[in-house]
Amino acid sequence: MKVALLHNVNRGQSEHETEFDLPITIEAITHALEKRHQVVPVECTADFRWAARLALEKPDIAFNVAEGFNGAAREALYPAICEQIDVPYTGPGPTELLICHNKALTKKLLEGSDVPLAWSMVIRDPKELDLLDMQTVPFPLIIKLNTEGSSLGMDEHCIVHTANALQAQIVKLHAKFHSDIIAEQYIEGTDLSTSFIEGMGIYGPVEYTYPSGSIYDFRLKSSDNHQVGVGKPHDLDETDQENILKLTEQVVRKLDINGYGRADFRYNPTTHDLVFLEMNAQVCFHPDGAFVLGATEYSDISYEDVVLHIVEHAMKNRRRISRAGLL
Secondary structure, eight states: OEEEEEEOBOOSSSGGGGGSBOHHHHHHHHHHHTTTSEEEEEEOOTTOHHHHHHHHHOOSEEEEOOOOSSSTTTTTHHHHHHHHTTOOBSSOOHHHHHHHTOHHHHHHHHTTSSSOBOOEEEESSGGGGGGSOGGGOOSSEEEEETTOOTTTTOOTTOEEOSHHHHHHHHHHHHHHHOSOEEEEEOOOSEEEEEEEETTTEEEEEEEEEOOTTOOSOHHHHTTTGGGOEEESOSSOOHHHHHHHHHHHHHHHHHHTOOSEEEEEEEEETTTTEEEEEEEESSOOOOTTSHHHHHHHTTSSOOHHHHHHHHHHHHHHHOOOOOTTSOO
């Protein structure tokens, strides 16, 4: 097959590129695909010239790992364009990407299910805090941007224990990003994630480890990512492992995730409490990243197996409607 690799490149020129793929990831995907297919790299630049090229190339399918530049719908843009020009693609569709990129909306859709959720609220303007009864707020809270990834905006001050600290952090983030903010009850414990690959299964979890006293903030996801380890959890018993996999299955089914995804959880090994944080519908294919390791650490499949399965499964099973109106 002729496979167009839709991607953005992280050249380290701005903090907004943190979501983009490093050259090593793009090279790894390309190498894996080239085992069986012809690969056409298509860098999705902001000028949209890539869309014309994609239409001219007429690939059999697009392997989509593009993240986009601005806005809550940036990830959803690329599969939406693929659908308009009738190019099949890998991974979740525009609807799933739009939903999962919004942490609060994702949690709203999961309310009433068996998936455990932490208390949270969305703040669109710092003035909304004046109307909030602080006696009802379950401090400590962790403060995040509602529609961003890679912990953008999170620093050593993002965990707040008082109303004054909450106000200060909200004002700071809103002034810099002009974006909705989610305040969520902070759960002591470790960060875990599981990997869903349609047609293969649900794998994991893997645990993120980083220096004691830190949180998995923007610094650790960007300039200091060499300090972060990813591997099998040290303090997870068999019952809790089965539970997190079942919860991931529920999330995938409830959100109707197509193709693949990575679910993030917070886990307290002492109390065995487990809380769902978010679903990453667009994942990173770095060979040593959590999505890939979630599968390869728990099975005999390889990185190449994962990449080739995803593109070949999508070619046969992609739910789409062509411009001719045919299923």
